[in-house]
Amino acid sequence: MRTIFRWFAATACFAWAINCHAGDFSQREDVQAFIRDLAQRQHFRVEDLQAAFNDAREVPQVIKLIKPSTDPNVRSWQRYRPQFINSARISAGVDFWHWHERALTMAEARTGVPAEIIVGIIGVETIYGRNTGNFQTLSALATLAFDYPPRADLFRKELEELFLLARDQGQDVREYRGSYAGAIGLPQFLPSKIRSLGMDGDGDGHIDIRGNADDAIASVASYLASYGWQRGGRIVMPASVDDPIRAQSLIDAGIAPVLDGAILQQAGVHSDLKPQEHDLVTLVDLVSPGSPTEYWLGFQNFYVITRYNHSSFYAMSVNDLGHAVKLAYESKRDLISSDATPAPAAKVEPKKTVAHAKADKGKKASPKGHAVKTKATAKKGKTPSHKKHEK
Secondary structure, three states: OHHHHHHHHHHHHHHHHHHHHOOEOOOOHHHHHHHHHHHHHHOOOHHHHHHHHHOOEOOHHHHHHHOOOOOHHHOOHHHHHHHOOOHHHHHHHHHHHHHOHHHHHHHHHHHOOOHHHHHHHHHHHHOOOOOOOOEEHHHHHHHHHHHOHHHHHHHHHHHHHHHHHHHHHOOOHHHOEEOOOOOEOOOOEOHHHHHHHOOOOOOOOOOOOOOOHHHHHHHHHHHHHHOOOOOOOOOEEEEEEOOHHHHHHHHOOOOOOOEOHHHHHHOOEEOOOOOOOOOOEEEEEEEEOOEEEEEEEEOHHHHHHHOOOOOHHHHHHHHHHHHHHHHHHHHHHHHHHHHOOOOOOOOOOOOOOHHHHHHHOOOOOOOOOOOOOOOOOOOOOOOOOOOOOOO
């Protein structure tokens, strides 16, 4: 009996010790090594770093969310697209464009990145700031840095960048909130991208992509420009293929634009791209299980959008949402403009004076008085026809 009691007591103590440190980074040797290294290289106080990690917690949900799906049926363009191109997101985009038109115009003029693409990215990422994520960025990045070996190097770098960003901005590193992958703000930048590509859009001397839409707009434009956005360049062009199996080798060539018109023609890929044109493209397949595959040609600017998120579904959604918002915004603006046009002034006959009455005396009176008829009509705005994708 005494032996059983000792066994239960030992088990309880062991369980208590595990629970005490469950989800706690502060006592882990790999974390301690990170703290010592970061303090030495970047001149942080060990005590400050230790205090921050004392409040960080492992988040198992982060690991579940970041793992790629193994279900081949998950990749479906017909299921993916409506998540981002819908009336609610388009309406929110129209409002966003209305309130920040000046910032969008300035960003486009400076970088050549069209306003609709900036609007498309912020809309896809966070619905214009409505959903920026509620994970503590410190805990999310620490979990990925120390508990997700496939990408540990990347996330340890971002964890370091988070501490540097907090120091740059004079913020407590524990206050940042964002996505499960450590992305922050309206455009969902990782800490390293905020530090290297973030822009002060409104000229107040600070970069705040969490609460300042003008800064977020300028930063998105800066990001795309840094990856080689071509001012005035095409983004996508519809295509068709004679033989999907034959075309697969072109798709397997990757997302970078390396194909010319002659290669496409030889492979039985049809589009408006002429064989003699010098623009290079990639062949994009938008797959939906049980439905015909959509084929598109992606130009350099399409490739640039995939540097934001390495997915052809993502890049096409950004393009489609941006153009849908632009169409709706221009239609609404034209309607408001036409409604504000003043109606033609009614013709009013002058009042007769005493002199007029004398002059009229002796003239044969009209058998009936004639009332002045007026019909003020407001000019109605017409909704423009739906624009096709860029060619």
